[in-house]
Amino acid sequence: MLKSTLEQWRMFKAVVDAGGFNQASAVVHKSQSSVHHAVQKLENAIGVVLFENSGRKVKLSPQGELMYRRASFLLDEAQKLESVANSLRYGTETTLRVAADIIFPSQLLYNVLNKVSQEFPLLRVELEETVLSGTNSMLSSGNVDIGISPFPYPSGFSEDLCEIEFAAVAHKDHPLHQLDRVLTLEDLKSHRQIVVRDSSAERKADAGWLGADQRWTVSHVRTSLDIIAQGLGFAWLPIAIIKKELESGTLKPLPLNNNAALRKTLLYLSFEDGDALGPAARSFIGELRYQAMSLPSSDFIAMENGACDP
Template sequence: MPYRPRSTLEQWRILQAVVDAGGYAQAADVLNKSQSSLNHAVAKLQTQLGVELLEVRGRKAYLTEAGEVMLRRSRLLTQQVEDLELLAANINQGWEPEIRIAVELAYPRHYLNQALAAFYPLSRGSRIQLINSVITGSAEIIQQKRADLVIAASAVIPKGYLGEPLCTTRFVPVTGSNNPLATIATLDQNELSQHLQLVIRDTAQKPQENAGWLRAEQRWTVDNFYEAIEILQLGLGFCWLPDFLISNAVADGSLVQLKMTNNSERLATISLIAPQEDTLGPGSKQLRQLILAAHDKT
């Protein structure tokens, strides 16, 4: 006798929403459904399975131990269904109407621009959406599959995903020419940590400040490297910046590279990742090859 599921994908999606949103009321707002319908769906799911998944304490619902295991497995199931439906859509469309590319700010954009220029005559009208990402924000985009192609630092690629190395970005510590740091012959890390550090905002929804040199107690956070450069040129703070971005400013004397007793540079390998390789559309595949080719020319 063929197996008949006792639960539905919709029930599992509702359970996920209740957990992710922090409660039935919040999930009802996210899903645009009534709170009572969500209560009923989860209660019915628990009855059908014969397992208690959630327990309510006060006004908040908490996962039971069994619920944690079931929820984790359900996410794999719903993601597989989404991937399957996306594959069907790509097969039906033949060529995707939009291609999303997430790009780490530390990546030299001229490579991507060359690839985009070569892609334009082949694009068949596909829209291109570029998404700036930083540090763990790139990892989050990969895990949540919010982009077709992701250019990210290899160090943040989540387990289970493969990247194709593109290039290596060299970060160096710099300050403004009118900052007292610029006059010091050599600095050690302890001395540097006593000064104002400019850092680039992590684009993750839940950023983890565990990447890069972050020892300074006083830090100002900005959205991109160009904002940091403008502040540095006013004589405020220091920042670790990609050498390809600051070469002109160092040459004209408005920025000065700090001389360190050790660890005077940081190297970051940048890779290209396709979070959904199995369902990658033909346009995205074509663009990926052009990005790789742009690096082969150098």
């Protein structure tokens, strides 16, 4: 028979996370005495001192630090268990929450969502557009069910989904194109680079070459495209997004040596717990996998415009 309860462990974790018994009582909506009693009863039940006396501050004992890590895992698993139970209880979910990095082809994503909506007409879809580590940040905070990200998800499930091709481009009249020769990365340093800001709260990730002395940082790839189309800088942009501009000649790939103008980024399909996903989410994943397999290669666009010249 268990000597402790999930509620006691929840009170213990709340005290640690909040930084004290008074703060924890506000978080869990219980009196300070109730929280303190629950933790004291837990310590008596398991025979382990969880906190050390440190004046007014709450400090974990060495044993408490170990128990905190294990309790956090236990409570997380308990929450997942209830999520699975809710999925089984209610059947089809009413809302599908997806976070997709802005470099993922939007038309393909719309097609997948439309197919799922036809299968589940009452389904509400919440789509979050993210940049770099933004998707994984939303997954870890529980704000979305499924994510498409350029980084694998460390605490859940991730699988390779597709590769996205990038080309270094500038307006056809940009000074870099006026050099009329093969360029090196050194040539780029004296010109403005447009980069897209990480959308996660921590904004830790950077991607692509960042060697330019002058950079403009924007929040969306469409803003970057608009700036580039006005001749105000250069950037590595997804070929699928700039296909029309490349074909019309408004934008031209930079003739960098050693194929440096072309890059590929792997995108991952990620989620926290497959057992907690409902029928609509599973249908979305299946359709996404199927349609992602049909993504065409776009290298020929860049090659035709001279990006791969020796």
